[in-house]
Amino acid sequence: xxxxxxxxxxYVRIARVAMIEKGLDIEPTLVDPxxxxxxxxxxxxATRVPTxxxxxxxxxxxxxxxxxxxxxxRPAPEWPSLTGRDAATAAxxxxxxxxxxxxxxxxxxxxxxxxxxxPLLFDETPVGLRRRRTMVEGLQRLEALGAVLGSAKSGTAxxxxxxxxxxxxxxxxxxxxxxxLYDYQQLRYGDQPWLPKTPGLQALAEAMRQxxxxxxxxxxxx
Numbered sequence: 001x002x003x004x005x006x007x008x009x010x011y012v013r014i015a016r017v018a019m020i021e022k023g024l025d026i027e028p029t030l031v032d033p034x035x036x037x038x039x040x041x042x043x044x045x046a047t048r049v050p051t052x053x054x055x056x057x058x059x060x061x062x063x064x065x066x067x068x069x070x071x072x073x074r075p076a077p078e079w080p081s082l083t084g085r086d087a088a089t090a091a092x093x094x095x096x097x098x099x100x101x102x103x104x105x106x107x108x109x110x111x112x113x114x115x116x117x118x119p120l121l122f123d124e125t126p127v128g129l130r131r132r133r134t135m136v137e138g139l140q141r142l143e144a145l146g147a148v149l150g151s152a153k154s155g156t157a158x159x160x161x162x163x164x165x166x167x168x169x170x171x172x173x174x175x176x177x178x179x180x181l182y183d184y185q186q187l188r189y190g191d192q193p194w195l196p197k198t199p200g201l202q203a204l205a206e207a208m209r210q211x212x213x214x215x216x217x218x219x220x221x222x
Contacts, residue, residue: 001052001055002052003026004029004031004039004044004051004052008184009050010180010219012050013219014064015067017214018082018176019052020212020217021082021171021213022070022079031049033048034115044059052069082176083172084172092148093172093173094174096174097176097178099142099145100177103138103181104177104184106135106138107181107185107188135185136196139182139196142198143198143200146201171211181201182201183205184219
């Protein structure tokens with residue numbers, strides 16, 4: 001398999017964390033989506049990362065579609081479940097993951113728009129302020145769900161016994177997305193006064209860094 005990726009994309013990190021937790025520790029092939037890399041374009045007409053090329057050459061694009069494939073290709077109980085083993089559990093995990101993904105989208109789209117216009121020119125527009133609000137409210141809602149997300153540290157959503165040490169068992173998708181959001185916003189917006197303090201998310205992120213899947217995929221600015 002080949003994973004086309006870059007070093008900063010939160011979508012890449014979601015896919016990489018999920019893959020590592022499922023036992024697919026593939027060294028990423030770094031590409032530059034902005035440079036219209038021919039390898040990426042050949043695999044994905046949208047030239048987006050991540051794009052996963054399976055052994056038979058089938059390309060899988062978009063992080064959540066890669067996660068869906070992983071859940072089918074490497075199911076529980078042989079491998080940890082990332083979304084839960086029943087519909088009710090999955091609904092909660094996916095609902096919380098959706099909050100994080102909405103804020104991730106707003107964060108990434110703000111950075112992308114800044115690349116083609118002056119930051120202040122965009123950030124203070126109605127659209128820019130709306131995206132900022134999405135980032136802030138997303139973090140605040142996840143912080144309020146800290147007790148539920150915190151259960152990821154004991155592996156509850158993956159079906160293991162509660163009460164184990166933080167970071168000792170595979171986290172579900174909602175915790176993965178929440179940590180990816182927190183770390184990405186610290187990288188891109190950590191110096192902004194409007195970014196709210198979220199000690200619960202910070203504690204979760206620090207606990208998850210005990211796992212190789214998180215420690216080895218920390219975003220790095222180019």
